[in-house]
Amino acid sequence: MKKIMVPVDFSEFSEYALEVAANLAKAYGAEIQVFHMLGISESVLAANEAIEMAEAKYYMGMAKERFATFLNKDYLKGIRITEIIQNYKVFSEINELAKEQDIDLIVMGSHGSKGLSEFFVGSNTEKVVRTSAIPVLVIKQRRPQFKMEKVVFACDFKKENLFAFIHAVNLFATHGAQLNLVYVNKPNEYYITKAELDERITYFMSKVRDQNVTNMNVAYVTDYSIEHGILEYCKQIQADLVAIPTHGRKGWAHFFVGSLGENMANHAEIPVMTFRI
Template identity: 30%
Template sequence: MFNDEILNTMTKKTIANILVPTDFSECAANALEAAISVAKVHNARITLLHVVSPIPEFYGLQKDRIVKEQQQELLDSQSDRIMKLGNSLQENHGLSVVPIIVVGQTVATVLETAKALDVDLIVMGTHGIKGFREFLIGSNTYGVTEKSASPVLSIPQSSITNGFEKIMFPVRNIPNALEKYEFLKTFVATGNASLFIYGIYKIDDEHLMEAYKKVSAFVKGIENDWLSIKLTSVITEESLADEALEQAAQMKCDLIVITSKVTSSFNDFFLGKFAQQVINHSIMPVLHIK
């Protein structure tokens, strides 16, 4: 159920350090544009991270030497590329940019870097995944989102981000559903945005009326934070993620904000988690806060 003390326990958090992994693809470039927009609002530093996959080693001194030379050549070329990108961002946008290049596996390296630098936000592009494949392997973005302690902003390749002014916050009947609101408020950092709180509940959820009353009271307490705020609720037998995505598309929202405490049980994984479904299928940016 919802926490009665939400408004009393939320703490203010600044956004000063943004981590942006890049593979120099169009998808990554789109995510970088979104990160630039956020960095300008918060006067934040951008850490650009490029992860180079290790070249498999072979037995034998001669083959091992060749592999090391190939790895170094790849590192040198990619280092030059990310340095040029970082310099371009600093010159064109006046931002503080720190380029980093690391040899490793993408998800693990992003998580290790985020923890080491204590970043406030990770911004990543996502291609989206269709069908049964999403349950078996997922994406780098979801892999990071699943394990990251930092909030993750995922940017679909097809989306164009010019700031966030119409925001959907889907609320489910789960513990602490609203407790991360303060980060959302900090993230938006403007009184010119509209917030749409969308209560989505399963038809067999318990204590629905109690949940609705608590969300309604919460909305009244934050009305002055937004240009406008609206609360709508729906009870459904369908997928909660599908309901949220359909409604967000109809309202032409430019950001969906989700919170969750991800579990790792096989049953949850196989059925498809709310967060995974939203991130992988959304046509608009998704901010995931744990």
């Protein structure tokens, strides 16, 4: 991991994300790019080009002043920080910027079950996740000692999830994290036998034999809901975070049919990371 992006709206939630990003940057020797999206509408800007330019510079200057205060944190000392301010208004543009900057991970703040915070109003966190080809780590509370030593990867072991799985292996397992794959079987719904699941798992494991994986577990649990089963398993093993594959623009994946991904991001007490399928 070399570059981490943190979208910032200067709220306490984006500060939570910034502190987590700082922990990761120190652990992996990475740099942080803090990104602020002005989102100035055309109605705010003047019709006159010269005045419009002056107004844009004014808002840009305000953002830079806020960055000066926002980034004055002891936990950022020794970390290379790059500030990016753009007048983006469409969340897919964050993905384009992240690809352009060769970002490895996006860390963003969320208000959790009470709704998403300020900059990430409504379903905007979901919009970022759906348009991001890069893993997104969602943080909902302050975690000054954040770590990624014990990770749960929720998976149904279908072939369509293989790319996300390999991406997760590269990010977690190769850095010494314990990767715990969990499949949740619902009685009378999506139910498969142990033999069928073993066949899927064997196929998955065959695809990561060259990834130098030495610390991986597979769990098979039964629960009345996928979300509850995953969260209970996370509590059981005291996981640091839960990773979820997503279809991106097509919506949340699986078994992640409906709003499971959103529910996980909102209700999970631990951080949630998404990987594009």
